[in-house]
Amino acid sequence: MAPTTPPTAPRVAVLSMHTSPLEQPGTGDAGGMNVYILHTCLELARAGARVDVYTRATRPSQGEVVEYAPNMRIINVVAGPYEGLAKAELPTQLAAFAGGVLAFARREGLAYDVIHSHYWLSGQVGWLLRDLWRVPLVHTAHTLGAVKNQALAEGDRAEPESRRICEQQIADNADSMVVNTEEERAALVDHYDADATRIEVIPPGVDVEMYSPGSDRATERARRELGIPLHADIVLFVGRLQRLKGPQVLLRATAELLRRDPCRPLGTLICGGPSGTGLDRPDEFLDLAAELGLGAHARFLPPRPPGELVSLYRAADVVAVPSHNESFGLVAMEAQAAGTPVVAAKVGGLAVAVADGVTGLLVEGHDPARWADAIGGLLDDDARRLEMAAAAPAHAAGFSWRATAEALLGVYNRAIADRAACGGDCPRHGGGRI
Structure with a gap:
């Protein structure tokens, strides 16, 4: 009763x-x-x-x-x-x-x-x-x-x-x-x-105690532990490896940025494992990176627990969330809590999770050229990117x-x-x- x-x-x-x-x-x-x-x-x-x-x-x-x-x-x-x-x-x-x-x-x-x-x-x-x-x-x-x-x-x-x-x-x-x-x-x-x-x-x-901004020294340490050059521009993707989450969009945008400037010190990190339809072809995105000629510019990492993931967020200059559908976007919120600006697709809850123009950028559609414009523009504008990085934790703290x-x-x-x-x-x- x-x-x-x-x-x-x-x-x-x-x-x-x-x-x-x-x-x-x-x-x-x-x-x-x-x-x-x-x-x-x-x-x-x-x-x-x-x-x-x-x-x-x-x-x-x-x-x-x-x-x-x-x-x-x-x-x-x-x-x-x-x-x-x-x-x-x-x-x-x-x-x-x-x-x-x-x-x-x-x-x-x-x-x-x-x-x-x-x-x-x-x-x-x-x-x-x-x-x-x-x-x-x-x-x-x-x-x-x-x-x-x-x-x-x-x-x-x-x-x-x-x-x-x-x-x-x-x-x-x-x-x-x-x-x-x-x-x-x-x-x-x-x-x-x-x-x-x-x-x-x-x-x-979001767990703001776990995901918090690191000092410059913490960022340097995170990059050294990962073997990432301190001067490189690093874009990070975190999530399950399936087309719904859009890692293919980021890889193609990376290739476009390198086509425009072959000497750009750019590195893209993909952290996650195959899921959903990605299980049909578990090496699909590795094969795509090779097909695009990304070589050392694209690096794949296995999923990591929160204590290690926060170091990845801190090591990145930008976190990309190119999903085709997201009910909210917890990766975007974790990245912002860690003080890293986000470039995200303007879909679902990402429009709430990311303060467009304040803590990151929202991109219409999934055209790699448009994503290259957004990511490249933010990487090239240090002042704007650092301003977003400073604003991001306060935005995340509201959740x-x-x-x-x-x-x-x-x-x-x-x-x-x-x-x-x-x-x-x-x-x-x-x-x-x-």
């Missing part, structure tokens, strides 16, 4: 079926969503909420329960084989994952106040658990199939219609949906006919994970109170539309 009064610090079941918040961002299916879940759950736990994050087990060494922090656990649910299950095959394990969550909660005698699902796979499980447990479902999509298909990179593969149908069902049935920006809210309304009154806009945050978590608690408690007010028996809470 639903509680009669909403708890201010509820017990929350967080669903992240397809990827664990403990995985290294930048490879496989791990990215900004992992960072978001990890930090919001930590802040929710610090605020007193009891948080269990359910994710699919991918190796037996993980153990079933990871006590990550006070009030926060990671529950690894066995659903399908540990390895060898492609992301496209995960829908076959929705029932197994839901059954594993139910079994664990029943065995532990757990009664949750609210469910928060992340991504459409988890949303499908959350929809089922919402009606079985008779508690509200809050959903965060992170990306939407219809929006991704509108912004496909050349040669990229479209999201299947089955995903769009599942997303439509979640939009119809979730008690509340959380998005990063007003643009994302509009996309839910336009593409899925979602009820705008049930969509909450809550920007993500905190604590504020994000506090806003989420408000969403949870309103959803709990709303369900309690009707006893959970009204059409909105009793199963919704199919």
Whole structure:
């Protein structure tokens, strides 16, 4: 039975079926969503909420329960084989994952106040658990199939219609949906006919203690450790290696800059691992760099944990985010927190994450020549670039994970109170539309 009064610090079941918040961002299916879940759950736990994050087990060494922090656990649910299950095959394990969550909660005698699902796979499980447990479902999509298909990179593969149908069902049935920006809210309304009154806009945050500007000496040390010449112009890309994220745009822009000035001391760092459609051709961007004749001007690095990633941000003169679609752009925010200007595509939440003309530049489209103009212009204008570098940390400081978590608690408690007010028996809470 639903509680009669909403708890201010509820017990929350967080669903992240397809990827664990403990995985290294930048490879496989791990990215900004992992960072978001990890930090919001930590802040929710610090605020007193009891948080269990359910994710699919991918190796037996993980153990079933990871006590990550006070009030926060990671529950690894066995659903399908540990390895060898492609992301496209995960829908076959929705029932197994839901059954594993139910079994664990029943065995532990757990009664949750609210469910928060992340991504459409988890949303499908959350929809089922919402009606079985008779508690509200809050959903965060992170990306939407219809929006991704509108912004496909050349040669990229479209999201299947089955995903769009599942997303439509979640939009119809979730008690509340959380998005990063007003643009994302509009996309839910336009593409899925979602009820705008049930969509909450809550920007993500950034860890400003981890990502902070370094001194000139710290920048020098970072470059020396990476073997980067101190006088070189360095452009950095951080993210999963797939066409959606646009590393091909940056590589072609680098080639264009070198075509214009072969003697330019330019270096491009690509930090990340193959993901999504990039798994079809894991060496695609290495091959492209060779085809473009970039040689020593392009260097590929494996994904790095935050403690090492901050050194990369500090070592760079500019961070490029040439994505075709971004719900927000956490890499752009981390770079700015570390005091590095950003050149980003004017898509999705990047228009919010980057203060255009103040902490970086927004570029219309993905024409390599236009990107070469923006990056080259900023590298050549030391005064402007340093002015942006100085302004960037203050802009990033306006986005905190604590504020994000506090806003989420408000969403949870309103959803709990709303369900309690009707006893959970009204059409909105009793199963919704199919």
